[in-house]
Amino acid sequence: MDLNGKTALVTGGSGDIGSAIANALALAGADVAISYVGHKKGAAATADAVRAAGKRSLAVQLDQQDPVAIDAAVDTVVGEFGRVDILVNNAAWNIGIPFSDLAALTADIWDRVLDTNLRGPYLLARAFAPHLRAHKAGRIVNIASVGGLYPGSSSIAYSASKAGLIHLTRCLAVALAPDVTVNCVAPGLVEGTRMAQRLPEEIVRMARSQAVLERVASARDIAAQVVTFCRADSITGQVLVIDGGVPGAMH
Numbered sequence: 001m002d003l004n005g006k007t008a009l010v011t012g013g014s015g016d017i018g019s020a021i022a023n024a025l026a027l028a029g030a031d032v033a034i035s036y037v038g039h040k041k042g043a044a045a046t047a048d049a050v051r052a053a054g055k056r057s058l059a060v061q062l063d064q065q066d067p068v069a070i071d072a073a074v075d076t077v078v079g080e081f082g083r084v085d086i087l088v089n090n091a092a093w094n095i096g097i098p099f100s101d102l103a104a105l106t107a108d109i110w111d112r113v114l115d116t117n118l119r120g121p122y123l124l125a126r127a128f129a130p131h132l133r134a135h136k137a138g139r140i141v142n143i144a145s146v147g148g149l150y151p152g153s154s155s156i157a158y159s160a161s162k163a164g165l166i167h168l169t170r171c172l173a174v175a176l177a178p179d180v181t182v183n184c185v186a187p188g189l190v191e192g193t194r195m196a197q198r199l200p201e202e203i204v205r206m207a208r209s210q211a212v213l214e215r216v217a218s219a220r221d222i223a224a225q226v227v228t229f230c231r232a233d234s235i236t237g238q239v240l241v242i243d244g245g246v247p248g249a250m251h
C-alpha cells in the first residue's frame with residue numbers, strides 16, 4: 001500500500017518510540033494524528049515534526065483507560081481528517097516492580113497497566129474498525145514487548161498485558177480480515193527511553209548481555225518496521241521481535 005494520502009493515528013505520540021513512528025509514517029507520506037495523556041510539550045514537538053515533513057498533524061489528549069474518552073478521541077480524529085487508514089497502538093504505561101514482589105503489585109496497579117496496555121488498544125481497534133474497513137485496506141500495528149513472549153520486564157502486569165496484546169493481534173487479524181491487516185512489533189529494551197528508565201537494573205543488564213548483536217533495540221528500527229507492516233498487503237497476524245538478537249526470543 002502506498003502511504004501517500006493515507007491517514008494514521010499513533011497513540012502515545014508524545015513518547016520516545018511514538019514520536020519516531022509518527023515521523024517515519026509522515027516521511028512515508030501519511031498525515032499523522034497522535035495522542036498523549038499528559039506530556040503536551042512532547043506531543044506538540046511530534047506534531048510539529050510531522051508538519052515539517054509536509055504532512056497534516058493533530059495532537060489529541062486521551063487517557064485510554066477511559067472507554068468514553070476513546071470514543072470521543074476517535075470522533076475528533078475522524079472529524080478532522082475525514083478518514084483513518086492506520087492505527088498504531090503504541091501508548092502504554094509501566095512501573096518497575098520486581099517479579100518476586102507480589103505484594104507490591106496491587107489490584108490498582110494491575111488495572112492501570114492492563115486497562116492502558118491491553119483494553120485500550122482493543123477499544124481503539126473496535127472504535128476505528130468501521131473507518132479502517134471503509135477503503136478495504138486498513139492497517140493496525142500494535143507495539144508489544146519481548147516481555148509478552150517470555151517472563152521478564154518491568155512487572156508481571158506489564159508482561160501479561162503485552163502477552164495479551166500479542167494474542168489480541170492474532171484475534172483481530174482474523175476478526176478484521178480481509179479488509180484490515182493487524183500486525184505487531186515486539187521490541188526489547190530501547191535504551192534512553194522513559195520506559196527503560198523504569199526497568200529494574202537487573203533486566204537492563206540482562207537485555208544488554210543477551211543480545212548477540214551486542215546492541216539492543218532502536219526506536220528507528222521499530223518505526224521502520226511499522227512502516228513496512230503498513231505498506232505490506234499480504235502480511236497479517238504476525239509478531240516481529242526487535243531486540244538485538246536474544247537467542248531465547250528466536251522462534
Ligand SMILES: NC(=O)c1ccc[n+]([C@@H]2O[C@H](COP(=O)([O-])OP(=O)(O)OC[C@H]3O[C@@H](n4cnc5c(N)ncnc54)[C@H](OP(=O)(O)O)[C@@H]3O)[C@@H](O)[C@H]2O)c1
Nearest residue numbers: 012014015016017036037038039063064091092190193195
Ligand atoms: N522503551 C522500551 O524500552 C520499550 C521496550 C519494549 C516495548 N516498548 C513499548 O513501546 C511503546 C512506546 O514506549 P516508549 O518507550 O516510547 O514509552 P514512553 O516514552 O513512556 O511513552 C509512552 C506513551 O504512552 C502514553 N500513555 C501513557 N499512559 C497513557 C494512558 N493512560 N492513556 C494514553 N496514553 C498513555 C504516554 O503519554 P504522555 O507522554 O502524555 O505521558 C506516552 O505518549 C510502548 O507500548 C512500550 O510498552 C518500549
